[in-house]
Amino acid sequence: MTSIRVVPKGGRGLPVEVNLDTQLGTLALPSPILTASGCAASGKELSQFVDLTTIGAVVTKSIMMLPRSGRATPRMAETPSGMLNSIGLQGPGVDDFLEHDVPWLASKGVRTIVSIAGNDVEEFGRLAARVRRAGDSVIALEVNISCPNVANRGLVFACQAHSAAEVISTVRRNVGGAFPIFAKLSPDVTDIVEIAQACVDAGATGLSLINTLLGMVINTETLKPALAGVTGGLSGPAIRPVAVRAVWQVHAALPKVPLIGMGGILTGEDAFEFILAGASAIAIGTANFHDPSALTRVQNELTQILAERGFSSLQDAIGFAHRKV
Amino acid sequence: MVISAHGPGTRWLAALAPHQMLDVVGPLGRPFPLPKDPVHALLVGGGYGSAPLFMLADALRQRGCRVDMALGAASAERLFGALEARRVTNALSIATDDGSLGVQGRVTDAARSILERSNIDVIYACGPMPMLAALSTLGAEFDVMVQCAVEESMACGIGICMTCVLPVRGSDGVVRMSRSCVDGPIFAGDRVLWESIGTVPEETLGAPKASGH
Numbered sequence: 001m002t003s004i005r006v007v008p009k010g011g012r013g014l015p016v017e018v019n020l021d022t023q024l025g026t027l028a029l030p031s032p033i034l035t036a037s038g039c040a041a042s043g044k045e046l047s048q049f050v051d052l053t054t055i056g057a058v059v060t061k062s063i064m065m066l067p068r069s070g071r072a073t074p075r076m077a078e079t080p081s082g083m084l085n086s087i088g089l090q091g092p093g094v095d096d097f098l099e100h101d102v103p104w105l106a107s108k109g110v111r112t113i114v115s116i117a118g119n120d121v122e123e124f125g126r127l128a129a130r131v132r133r134a135g136d137s138v139i140a141l142e143v144n145i146s147c148p149n150v151a152n153r154g155l156v157f158a159c160q161a162h163s164a165a166e167v168i169s170t171v172r173r174n175v176g177g178a179f180p181i182f183a184k185l186s187p188d189v190t191d192i193v194e195i196a197q198a199c200v201d202a203g204a205t206g207l208s209l210i211n212t213l214l215g216m217v218i219n220t221e222t223l224k225p226a227l228a229g230v231t232g233g234l235s236g237p238a239i240r241p242v243a244v245r246a247v248w249q250v251h252a253a254l255p256k257v258p259l260i261g262m263g264g265i266l267t268g269e270d271a272f273e274f275i276l277a278g279a280s281a282i283a284i285g286t287a288n289f290h291d292p293s294a295l296t297r298v299q300n301e302l303t304q305i306l307a308e309r310g311f312s313s314l315q316d317a318i319g320f321a322h323r324k325v
Numbered sequence: 326m327v328i329s330a331h332g333p334g335t336r337w338l339a340a341l342a343p344h345q346m347l348d349v350v351g352p353l354g355r356p357f358p359l360p361k362d363p364v365h366a367l368l369v370g371g372g373y374g375s376a377p378l379f380m381l382a383d384a385l386r387q388r389g390c391r392v393d394m395a396l397g398a399a400s401a402e403r404l405f406g407a408l409e410a411r412r413v414t415n416a417l418s419i420a421t422d423d424g425s426l427g428v429q430g431r432v433t434d435a436a437r438s439i440l441e442r443s444n445i446d447v448i449y450a451c452g453p454m455p456m457l458a459a460l461s462t463l464g465a466e467f468d469v470m471v472q473c474a475v476e477e478s479m480a481c482g483i484g485i486c487m488t489c490v491l492p493v494r495g496s497d498g499v500v501r502m503s504r505s506c507v508d509g510p511i512f513a514g515d516r517v518l519w520e521s522i523g524t525v526p527e528e529t530l531g532a533p534k535a536s537g538h
Contacts, residue, residue: 045484045507049350061487067531069502072524076480076488078333083480087487090502093531228523289481292350 006307018306019313020299022056022280024258025205027140027180029056029111029281032314033271033299036262036285037062037115037142037184037208038087039235042101043108049292052110055299056281060101062117062144065127067093071149072228077217082236082264083286084215086229088149089117094130106137115142115184116171121157124167128174128181139180142260143171143204146186146211148233158186158211161198172203182260184208185246187239192246193253206258208283209246213239235286240264244277251278251319266294268301275302275314276321327376327405353482354510357381357449357472363389364446367469368414369436369460371452372398373405377474381449382413391415393439397432397456401425433459440467447472450514454522461514471514477505492518492526500529 006016022032033055040046043058052058070090077084091097105112114131118124128141145157145167157163168183175181183199185192187210196207212233217226225231243263251259261279264286265271271282287294302314311317330339341347357377360366366385368378375396382392394414398404399422407426410417418435419427428435433456439445440463450460451474464471479489484507493503494516502525503509518526525532 039485041485041487048483069525069529069531069533070487070490073488073490073522074478075490076478076486085480085486085488090487090490090531286480289486291348292481292483 006304016307017312018303019315020303022314022318024140024182024260024280025180026178027205027258031056031299032275032279032281033295033302034113034260034262034281034283035059035288035295036283037144038085039285039288042097043105043110043112044101046288046292046295047108047110050295052105052108052295055295057111057113057139058105059113059142059283060097060105060115061091062089062115062147063091063094063097063127063131064089064117064119065094065123067091067096074226074228075232077226077232079215079217079234079236080238082234082238083289084217084227084232084234085212086149086227086232088229089147094127098130098134102134102138106135110137111139112137113140113142113182114138115144117144117147118167121166121170125170125174128171132175132179140205141171141175141179141181142184142208143167143181144184144211146184148186148188148212148214148231149229156186156188158184158195159189161195164195165198165202168199168202168204180205182206182208184211186211186213187242187246187263188214193249196250196254196257200254200257204257206260206280207250208260208262209250209279210239210243210263213242235264237264237266237270240270240273244273247274247277247279248321252322255319255322265298266291268298268303268305271298271302272305272309272317275317276319278319278322280318327373329373350482354505354507357474357511359384359388360390360447363391365391365444366393367436367439367443367445367448368392368394369432369448369450369452369456370394370396370405370410371432371450371456372403374450374452374456374474374476375404375406375410377451378449379406379409379413382410386413386415393443393445394418395420395432395435395439396427397421397435397452399423431459432456433463436460437463440469445469448514450474454519457514457517458519461517461519464514473512473514473517474510475505475512475517476510479506482506492521492524492529494518500526502529 071088261274
């Protein structure tokens with residue numbers, strides 16, 4: 001059990017113990033704070049700023065079977081309260097990843113959730129099987145079926161319940177019965193609850209909500225799209241209400257399914273909002289870019305706000321906003 | 326800190342009042358490699374790209390290097406640090422497009438005439454990408470190594486976001502989309518595929534096939 005002693009703001013009263021333990025299905029974590037996939041590489045860079053063993057887990061950038069160059073530049077555009085990215089899943093391929101990144105994370109004692117991305121259902125299956133054998137430091141898989149930066153929108157598996165379920169059931173078959181797998185979903189759908197239900201029925205332990213929204217910026221000086229890839233994924237505080245809504249809807253419909261909430265979390269108060277909406281863990285993404293110590297800061301701020309609101313345990317706050325008074 | 330205020334972030338920075346506090350993360354990335362021997366170095370800066378060259382000049386001269394500098398910009402007011410340059414160098418050439426300071430012309434022309442009359446061992450350069458590309462070509466012509474500080478827009482600066490990439494040939498001969506922020510910002514000029522910046526060259530590791538990404 002991880003308890004952190006904090007003095008509520010104003011300095012009145014005695015220090016309060018706040019227990020940050022969280023439970024995602026069979027997966028127990030000492031903190032609900034995770035990195036958001038694609039916003040932390042494989043942890044090494046952020047370890048200069050944050051002791052990664054003190055957060056819940058590092059969720060690595062989505063890995064594919066083969067090395068991948070990603071898209072041309074410009075890959076980034078600033079937007080109101082956020083940004084667009086159009087990286088295109090640049091990565092070294094699973095062989096290099098398992099040879100270098102996973103052993104490094106293991107050597108530092110960092111709990112690791114590996115995000116996988118496939119071009120087709122079969123690649124997801126093969127990746128899942130490879131990563132499953134990578135050792136005890138890998139405690140779960142996140143299945144990225146919702147990356148918006150692919151040429152063919154038809155390959156965004158999370159846009160349809162049947163294709164999402166097909167990927168998840170294949171991954172489940174390849175990792176065996178109890179290993180935790182989380183399906184990362186896109187908010188760019190008509191009914192996210194339907195997709196969530198399909199993933200759970202197909203064997204997902206829980207769900208990661210949400211991936212970026214598909215967006216676009218046109219440069220009014222060049223008169224062209226700002227991104228080489230034309231469209232990109234919108235992240236940052238701009239999408240937070242969309243993400244909170246997704247967590248709320250899915251938690252309301254599937255209250256027993258553990259959710260990892262993410263989308264524009266900059267502060268402990270933002271993280272608390274997701275927890276009240278029903279997230280059992282939260283992930284920090286875009287905030288790492290301008291504040292590389294955001295993981296530690298948000299964890300401290302969340303502990304503080306839990307204490308101030310009278311919660312001695314994170315678990316008591318999960319989904320609290322749904323309760324009828 | 327030298328800032329060109331031409332985006333929301335840099336305009337915000339430029340608008341800060343003196344003595345306002347800022348969080349700074351640094352130093353980041355790989356520095357200019359310094360020679361072991363007291364060589365003859367040519368430092369070339371374009372516009373505000375001259376900014377990192379003054380400390381470099383100091384470091385080189387402390388090692389007994391001779392430092393020539395060529396600075397260029399569109400006009401005198403776009404040129405940063407001409408006075409400072411005179412203090413830290415053995416010889417200074419200035420070129421402006423409109424001739425408002427120094428000779429009229431390109432800084433690469435100034436660099437060429439220095440290369441023709443002096444025995445330059447290494448070139449250090451910082452400025453716009455086309456200038457760096459031209460200097461790399463010039464370096465190849467005169468068989469001089471060019472160390473280039475590149476400029477790419479970046480979201481994080483610490484190696485996690487993958488936005489600031491450009492095609493660079495590694496020591497193993499393989500072209501990768503390398504991060505300016507941590508793999509650079511200093512790259513050997515002959516390693517960068519200058520003409521391919523803004524694209525993913527076909528020979529890049531993991532480049533998209535005809536079907537696309």
